[in-house]
Amino acid sequence: MQMAVLPLSEQMILTLAALILFTSFLLLAQTRIVTLIHTFAWQGVLLFLATVLVAIVSGRHHLLISAALTLVLKVFFIPWQLRRLVIRLDIRRDVETVGSASLIMIGAGALVLFSYYVALPIRELSLHSTRNMIAISLAVILIGMLMIITRRKAVAQVVGFMSMENGLLFAAVVATYGMPMVVELGVAFDVLVAAILFGIFFFQIRSGIGSLNVDHLNRLNEVD
Amino acid sequence: MNGWALAVIQAGLLAFGAPFLSGWVKWVKCKLQCRQGPPPWQPYRDLSKLFQKEILLSDQASPVFRMAPYLVFSVTALAGSVMPTIAVGLPTSAIADVIVLVGFFALARFFLALAGMDVGTAFGGMGSSREMMVSSLAEPAMLMAVFTLAMTVSSTNLASMIVNLLVGPVQLYPSFIFAGMGLLLVTVAETGRIPVDNPATHLELTMIHEAMILEYTGRHLALMEWAAMLKLMIYGVLIANLFIPWGVAIALTPMTLAVGLAAITGKLLLLGVVLAVAETGLAKMRLFRAPQFLGLAFILCLLGMLSHVILEVR
Numbered sequence: 001m002q003m004a005v006l007p008l009s010e011q012m013i014l015t016l017a018a019l020i021l022f023t024s025f026l027l028l029a030q031t032r033i034v035t036l037i038h039t040f041a042w043q044g045v046l047l048f049l050a051t052v053l054v055a056i057v058s059g060r061h062h063l064l065i066s067a068a069l070t071l072v073l074k075v076f077f078i079p080w081q082l083r084r085l086v087i088r089l090d091i092r093r094d095v096e097t098v099g100s101a102s103l104i105m106i107g108a109g110a111l112v113l114f115s116y117y118v119a120l121p122i123r124e125l126s127l128h129s130t131r132n133m134i135a136i137s138l139a140v141i142l143i144g145m146l147m148i149i150t151r152r153k154a155v156a157q158v159v160g161f162m163s164m165e166n167g168l169l170f171a172a173v174v175a176t177y178g179m180p181m182v183v184e185l186g187v188a189f190d191v192l193v194a195a196i197l198f199g200i201f202f203f204q205i206r207s208g209i210g211s212l213n214v215d216h217l218n219r220l221n222e223v224d
Numbered sequence: 225m226n227g228w229a230l231a232v233i234q235a236g237l238l239a240f241g242a243p244f245l246s247g248w249v250k251w252v253k254c255k256l257q258c259r260q261g262p263p264p265w266q267p268y269r270d271l272s273k274l275f276q277k278e279i280l281l282s283d284q285a286s287p288v289f290r291m292a293p294y295l296v297f298s299v300t301a302l303a304g305s306v307m308p309t310i311a312v313g314l315p316t317s318a319i320a321d322v323i324v325l326v327g328f329f330a331l332a333r334f335f336l337a338l339a340g341m342d343v344g345t346a347f348g349g350m351g352s353s354r355e356m357m358v359s360s361l362a363e364p365a366m367l368m369a370v371f372t373l374a375m376t377v378s379s380t381n382l383a384s385m386i387v388n389l390l391v392g393p394v395q396l397y398p399s400f401i402f403a404g405m406g407l408l409l410v411t412v413a414e415t416g417r418i419p420v421d422n423p424a425t426h427l428e429l430t431m432i433h434e435a436m437i438l439e440y441t442g443r444h445l446a447l448m449e450w451a452a453m454l455k456l457m458i459y460g461v462l463i464a465n466l467f468i469p470w471g472v473a474i475a476l477t478p479m480t481l482a483v484g485l486a487a488i489t490g491k492l493l494l495l496g497v498v499l500a501v502a503e504t505g506l507a508k509m510r511l512f513r514a515p516q517f518l519g520l521a522f523i524l525c526l527l528g529m530l531s532h533v534i535l536e537v538r
Contacts, residue, residue, distance in 0.1 A: 006395065011396040116530070
């Protein structure tokens with residue numbers, strides 16, 4: 001079962017992939033809003049590093065553009081935007097209680113296993129050296145989705161959504177060495193627009209129901 | 225014959241070096257907090273003083289209470305004597321299996337908890353139940369970390385694990401990073417260091433390990449404290465030699481043995497500094513946060529195993 005000896009750059013990419021998965025778990029467990037946003041930014045940093053390394057190793061230099069987009073959007077702009085919103089909404093000190101945290105973590109572990117089995121046949125087909133990481137990227141997507149399901153506060157759900165997008169980008173990078181540039185630019189601007197729209201929605205939700213807890217949306221209110 | 229002599233020397237060094245490691249951690253911690261601090265060899269003085277004092281026994285104490293210190297110390301010392309500390313080719317390494325090591329610790333802990341409950345004071349029972357809670361959560365995490373390492377080097381014998389790592393090509397294993405972090409958290413919990421237990425406190429509401437040995441005096445107390453120091457030492461050697469195996473002697477020549485001794489001393493002193501920095505930076509957490517802390521350790525070890533299966537197997 002010994003790992004075949006790989007060049008150092010590929011060992012680095014593997015380690016980065018594992019760390020990206022780890023930040024996904026951290027996002028899932030983190031209850032403080034500001035730390036959550038910082039963790040999301042760190043995931044962006046790891047994704048940026050992984051993309052740059054893949055670009056250098058595989059010689060596809062257009063990946064550097066998407067890495068730069070990741071750096072600008074996911075590491076600086078969106079966390080900055082979210083942080084500013086959190087400060088303006090004055091929910092900086094909010095601690096969200098996540099019900100049955102350990103159960104959710106075990107669920108996340110099960111999702112990783114599930115995505116491993118789903119990605120197994122794809123791994124057999126692919127010839128890229130990064131094919132082992134398809135399962136990891138799928139797991140990041142699924143854990144992001146789990147985060148949207150389990151969280152009650154709108155900001156945390158948005159972070160979950162963004163981390164899902166991180167997973168998609170990572171999947172594109174490791175499975176096919178990136179999407180066509182047009183698609184990538186489109187997705188990037190979608191995310192950008194989404195971040196701004198979410199900001200507006202936060203204010204709308206709060207002025208509508210007086211809280212960012214989306215459970216309140218289930219209740220019917222008569223507006224008189 | 226030579227090998228047996230070396231094994232005895234190695235076990236002795238481990239046992240007699242253990243108080244120094246505890247004293248060293250305490251000294252670094254004091255320096256970090258701008259306090260004078262006792263010198264690192266202070267634990268030796270404490271132990272020798274305790275060995276000279278008379279033993280006071282409660283008239284409620286059963287033979288278990290009197291037996292426990294000797295049992296706990298000898299089991300811990302036995303666990304220490306099989307650790308490949310300086311060299312790996314010694315005859316004792318045949319039983320240096322990690323699962324056996326976990327078993328030794330469980331045996332020692334069982335008698336420690338019994339002794340805590342024996343006299344029937346409230347604190348002893350409280351300490352025992354807390355210790356059992358923490359260890360029942362820490363043990364699965366530790367075994368998970370061990371299995372992760374064992375899958376990479378395809379052995380659970382410590383000596384052959386270290387040899388495999390030393391002779392194999394140097395590379396970055398993602399699973400080792402996670403298993404290492406998980407094992408560090410387990411070490412902190414198992415040896416009663418700060419976020420879980422405070423070794424320097426006798427405050428009733430928070431103590432775990434101190435509560436169990438509260439009734440002990442004289443020689444018995446000395447053995448219990450020495451066993452606790454030895455446990456910290458064993459965990460330190462485990463982490464140092466599994467994750468940074470370089471320097472451990474494979475060939476038994478004077479030169480390699482000297483290098484091995486210097487390497488393990490350096491690694492342990494460094495680990496002590498890391499522990500002291502962590503203890504200075506963190507506050508002790510509530511007892512009921514401990515499951516969360518150990519849950520994190522378990523998740524880390526689980527991620528280590530998953531990343532081994534997903535990323536490292538071709």
